Amino acid sequence: MGPESAREDEGEPRHTRELPSAEALRLLAGASYGRIVFTLDATPTLRVVNHVVDDGRIVFRTHPAGGIAAGLAPFENAVVAFEADQIDAATRLGWTAIATGPARPVTDVDELVKYTRLLAPWAAGPRHAVIAIEPRTVTGMRLE
Amino acid sequence: MGPESAREDEGEPRHTRELPSAEALRLLAGASYGRIVFTLDATPTLRVVNHVVDDGRIVFRTHPAGGIAAGLAPFENAVVAFEADQIDAATRLGWTAIATGPARPVTDVDELVKYTRLLAPWAAGPRHAVIAIEPRTVTGMRLE
Numbered sequence: 001m002g003p004e005s006a007r008e009d010e011g012e013p014r015h016t017r018e019l020p021s022a023e024a025l026r027l028l029a030g031a032s033y034g035r036i037v038f039t040l041d042a043t044p045t046l047r048v049v050n051h052v053v054d055d056g057r058i059v060f061r062t063h064p065a066g067g068i069a070a071g072l073a074p075f076e077n078a079v080v081a082f083e084a085d086q087i088d089a090a091t092r093l094g095w096t097a098i099a100t101g102p103a104r105p106v107t108d109v110d111e112l113v114k115y116t117r118l119l120a121p122w123a124a125g126p127r128h129a130v131i132a133i134e135p136r137t138v139t140g141m142r143l144e
Numbered sequence: 145m146g147p148e149s150a151r152e153d154e155g156e157p158r159h160t161r162e163l164p165s166a167e168a169l170r171l172l173a174g175a176s177y178g179r180i181v182f183t184l185d186a187t188p189t190l191r192v193v194n195h196v197v198d199d200g201r202i203v204f205r206t207h208p209a210g211g212i213a214a215g216l217a218p219f220e221n222a223v224v225a226f227e228a229d230q231i232d233a234a235t236r237l238g239w240t241a242i243a244t245g246p247a248r249p250v251t252d253v254d255e256l257v258k259y260t261r262l263l264a265p266w267a268a269g270p271r272h273a274v275i276a277i278e279p280r281t282v283t284g285m286r287l288e
Contacts, residue, residue, distance in 0.1 A: 013266060014268060038188050098189065122157060125160070
């Protein structure tokens with residue numbers, strides 16, 4: 001019965017618990033990378049980026065002529081989502097956290113210098129556009 | 145110089161290579177779970193779901209009164225994205241793949257039975273709505 005029970009247990013759906021906003025933001029801040037969720041050509045899409053959370057804002061660098069910039073350019077303060085998760089495919093335990101709020105290009109020179117230092121892009125190519133998301137809501141879920 | 149060079153190498157941005165559509169779909173199919181990207185209350189958002197790729201369609205189960213159902217309900221064939229990725233935070237090597245196309249509730253009884261058997265939901269709660277995405281485009285990127 002041992003191995004069979006273990007298999008059965010793996011197949012059991014996990015209990016989901018909603019996370020307090022502060023814990024969800026802490027998890028987002030600790031993630032190595034996340035996903036910016038936005039609209040491009042009237043279609044919802046996402047891109048993977050490495051980010052920092054600084055003073056409550058989620059900040060990342062991107063290509064000034066890439067998909068993210070193209071998606072955000074038509075709007076001032078386009079509302080976007082930013083997500084990170086960490087779920088173990090074997091145990092099916094983990095968490096997901098998602099922040100939603102307006103995204104704005106960072107234009108202040110001191111801030112640009114600061115974030116260009118803080119953020120080393122993982123992908124090659126020009127990444128000198130810096131975007132900051134101001135979370136209005138942060139939610140999260142833990143599979144346990 | 146050894147450890148220092150190694151550190152410098154870790155900090156080097158990775159080369160990104162676009163993946164052929166078939167390879168991106170193969171990676172999506174092999175992923176344990178993915179992220180459905182859609183619009184809810186006029187805001188782009190995503191949810192993590194476990195899925196299967198069957199006959200070229202991406203299929204998953206969801207709560208019939210949950211966020212995904214609420215986001216898709218106002219539209220027939222709402223165009224959504226489905227993403228999976230696998231990136232090693234230490235080496236910064238990996239891939240991301242994203243399919244875009246219309247999403248539809250599965251209503252055929254035989255298909256409902258089939259997918260309910262194929263898909264064991266990871267999260268507890270009613271998950272008897274079955275959604276299928278018909279990819280129109282599949283793109284992907286490898287960090288190498």
